[in-house]
Amino acid sequence: MKDQDNCIWIGGTEIESLHKFDLEPSDIKINKQFLYQSLGYQNEIPEPVLIEIDKTIDYLNALVEIQAGFKLISPERVKFHSGYILIDDERLNTKAIIGKKLVDSETLAIFVATLGSRLEEKSKKLMSEGDLLQGYILDAVGSELVEQTTDWLQLQVENLLSENNLKITNRYSPGYCGWNVVDQQIIFSFLPKLFCGIKLSESSLMVPIKSVSGVIGIGKNVIKSDYECSICDMTNCSRRRVM
Amino acid sequence: MNEILEKISYCIERGKSDKHAKFPPDLKDQDGVVEYTQAALDNGISAQSVLNDGMMPGMNKIGIRFRNGEIYVPDVLIAAKAMKAGMQLIKPFFQSGEAKHKGKIVLGTVAGDLHDIGKNLVAMVMEGGGWEVVDIGVDANAQKFIEAIENNDAKVVGLSALLTTTMNNMEAITKEIKSKFPEVTVVIGGAPVTEKFSNSIGSDFYSADPQGALDFLNEKLEI
Numbered sequence: 001m002k003d004q005d006n007c008i009w010i011g012g013t014e015i016e017s018l019h020k021f022d023l024e025p026s027d028i029k030i031n032k033q034f035l036y037q038s039l040g041y042q043n044e045i046p047e048p049v050l051i052e053i054d055k056t057i058d059y060l061n062a063l064v065e066i067q068a069g070f071k072l073i074s075p076e077r078v079k080f081h082s083g084y085i086l087i088d089d090e091r092l093n094t095k096a097i098i099g100k101k102l103v104d105s106e107t108l109a110i111f112v113a114t115l116g117s118r119l120e121e122k123s124k125k126l127m128s129e130g131d132l133l134q135g136y137i138l139d140a141v142g143s144e145l146v147e148q149t150t151d152w153l154q155l156q157v158e159n160l161l162s163e164n165n166l167k168i169t170n171r172y173s174p175g176y177c178g179w180n181v182v183d184q185q186i187i188f189s190f191l192p193k194l195f196c197g198i199k200l201s202e203s204s205l206m207v208p209i210k211s212v213s214g215v216i217g218i219g220k221n222v223i224k225s226d227y228e229c230s231i232c233d234m235t236n237c238s239r240r241r242v243m
Numbered sequence: 244m245n246e247i248l249e250k251i252s253y254c255i256e257r258g259k260s261d262k263h264a265k266f267p268p269d270l271k272d273q274d275g276v277v278e279y280t281q282a283a284l285d286n287g288i289s290a291q292s293v294l295n296d297g298m299m300p301g302m303n304k305i306g307i308r309f310r311n312g313e314i315y316v317p318d319v320l321i322a323a324k325a326m327k328a329g330m331q332l333i334k335p336f337f338q339s340g341e342a343k344h345k346g347k348i349v350l351g352t353v354a355g356d357l358h359d360i361g362k363n364l365v366a367m368v369m370e371g372g373g374w375e376v377v378d379i380g381v382d383a384n385a386q387k388f389i390e391a392i393e394n395n396d397a398k399v400v401g402l403s404a405l406l407t408t409t410m411n412n413m414e415a416i417t418k419e420i421k422s423k424f425p426e427v428t429v430v431i432g433g434a435p436v437t438e439k440f441s442n443s444i445g446s447d448f449y450s451a452d453p454q455g456a457l458d459f460l461n462e463k464l465e466i
């Protein structure tokens with residue numbers, strides 16, 4: 001992995017900077033427990049599923065091209081309100097749930113992460129050839145991998161800022177907790193074109209599919225909690241982290 | 244019910260495709276869907292009956308257990324694979340016209356959306372329920388749906404979407420389908436879709452899971 005931009009945030013004075021990482025699959029560890037959970041299982045997992053998961057994790061390396069990055073925005077460009085955030089004149093309508101979590105921040109990191117398209121192409125191919133279980137497990141492993149990549153990226157933001165006594169919030173994504181997915185258009189407008197190879201469509205779909213976007217609040221007095229699924233109203237979500 | 248047909252149903256439910264399959268461990272070295280399907284045909288049971296009275300009841304049980312949250316997607320896929328193995332043996336009877344599907348369903352993910360796993364699962368459950376699926380893929384606009392309905396004389400259309408933005412495209416597509424083919428039944432689904440939304444756009448049915456849509460179609464079309 002490498003940070004292609006070693007510009008740093010200096011002692012509380014803002015420096016806008018862009019950070020981009022190309023990761024090896026071995027940099028990111030798949031949390032199997034989370035994977036089982038995302039497939040629905042709490043305890044007993046059928047053997048073919050376990051075998052397929054192990055097989056998939058083994059051949060995953062050839063199918064992913066992990067890229068992740070974030071941009072730190074200058075504090076004077078960002079204004080936080082309880083239901084929205086202004087960056088310059090652009091308004092991110094986070095709505096109340098996420099707005100409240102970010103309101104004590106001084107500025108934002110805008111982030112994206114992706115696995116590239118090869119994995120989803122392979123999964124599609126497997127499914128169309130009738131290998132439904134294999135295709136489905138590969139898709140689920142991909143989703144878990146991109147989530148773990150985003151955890152890793154969040155840690156990079158945290159480490160970089162902690163050197164300057166700044167803290168971070170949890171990460172929040174458009175499309176969750178009432179924040180409309182269309183606001184990705186604004187998020188992407190602050191990133192270089194095709195940053196990390198991700199294209200945002202008119203319908204606010206990221207291509208490759210296995211991609212995530214969002215923001216992280218930054219400040220001296222903000223809080224990050226371990227898992228925040230409890231704030232989300234989608235209680236039947238298969239990916240709800242039960243701790 | 245005939246004992247062989249019951250075995251077919253049971254093996255599908257347990258995901259036992261053929262004798263050599265190691266899964267499930269307690270059925271090791273025992274006959275599976277393939278052997279029982281062959282036995283049924285050898286005993287003069289019609290391919291239609293193998294499908295309707297052997298395979299479909301097995302898949303139906305799986306669908307219900309999935310809807311009740313007792314089993315999960317991978318379990319459904321294991322059962323579907325076992326069924327598929329048996330289907331290979333009765334396929335020729337569909338081609339010759341001796342056995343018939345319940346009808347054709349056009350399935351697609353709507354314009355602007357590229358997610359297809361959910362749609363693929365719906366396709367699989369519908370096939371397991373005796374329907375013939377015409378899968379028109381992802382990013383399908385009204386035109387594509389309409390052509391597929393026309394070319395296949397389909398009675399039912401299923402629309403899928405995974406984002407709220409693309410869910411909104413379901414409205415125009417449903418309206419266009421309905422204006423051209425008022426008799427065609429439109430069912431919709433996908434993570435952001437709700438019953439309220441479904442009613443508001445004039446679709447006939449919303450289901451959070453594929454089995455619900457299958458039950459609805461079987462009931463509505465009295466099959």
Ligand code: B12
Nearest residue numbers: 173175206209212213238361401403406407432433434456
């Ligand atoms: C895994 C996941 C991801 C993964 C992978 C996504 C993928 N599909 O490959 C990752 C982490 C990459 C991801 C990213 C994002 N995600 Co996401 N993700 C999910 C999650 C947890 C599961 C999706 C899934 O794969 N389900 C498994 C499949 C099999 O289920 P399904 O497609 O829903 O299909 C089932 C049913 O819906 C039904 N069905 C489907 N179609 C049809 C059709 C008919 C006719 C019928 C009857 C039934 C039916 O049957 C299927 C079987 O039961 C859902 C939440 C959830 N629990 O559903 C959110 C969800 C889909 N994501 C969401 C969002 C917002 C995003 C992001 C925009 C977040 C962001 N800003 O980064 C991005 C977008 C990615 C992109 N490319 O644009 C939202 C979308 C709603 C919205 N607000 O627009 C959801 C619903 C979560 C939420 N907030 O409620 N996501």
